[in-house]
Amino acid sequence: MTLDIVKDAVRLLTGTTVAMVISLAVSPLLTRLFTPIDFGIYSYILAFRTMFSALISLRLEVIIPVVKGYTSALILGQCVLILGAALAFGLLLLFWIFHDVTHTLFPQMVGLSQAIYYLPFLLFAYAAYTTARALALREKLYREIGRAQIARAAMSAALWLGLGFLLR
Numbered sequence: 001m002t003l004d005i006v007k008d009a010v011r012l013l014t015g016t017t018v019a020m021v022i023s024l025a026v027s028p029l030l031t032r033l034f035t036p037i038d039f040g041i042y043s044y045i046l047a048f049r050t051m052f053s054a055l056i057s058l059r060l061e062v063i064i065p066v067v068k069g070y071t072s073a074l075i076l077g078q079c080v081l082i083l084g085a086a087l088a089f090g091l092l093l094l095f096w097i098f099h100d101v102t103h104t105l106f107p108q109m110v111g112l113s114q115a116i117y118y119l120p121f122l123l124f125a126y127a128a129y130t131t132a133r134a135l136a137l138r139e140k141l142y143r144e145i146g147r148a149q150i151a152r153a154a155m156s157a158a159l160w161l162g163l164g165f166l167l168r
Helices: 002-033 036-056 060-066 070-097 099-105 112-138 142-167
Strands: none
Touching: 002 036, 002 142, 036 070, 036 112, 060 070, 060 112, 070 099, 070 112, 099 112, 112 142
């Protein structure tokens, strides 16, 4: 029993560590690819994503591992995704309606008013990821969770590196 817990913890720790190494390895490349303005926009988008990530699903995905019954957990997961999609769409509408306000709030970063439209999509992707992670945690799929963390870090690095090359 104790050995299984240690194995599961090592699997999660390995996935988290490799994901952090990927993110750390990409950071110097991003600073070379992005201009200071672009890097500032990137930082703002990540900061906004971090602030709003708890709100996009109202943190309902943390209940999934403790819900009795697999069907109930799936239904709750679907509700979290529907809620996340609705809130992301609402946020997208708010950005569209108040487009001029972003110019006023961030006059030094003109590109932020266009980049802010990616935020709802990033938030929904985050809600989907955390919901899938909670369902995998419920089923004790620790190896898959570790692999998913590595894949998420690699895909995020590829996305930002790709954007960096496109913006050059």
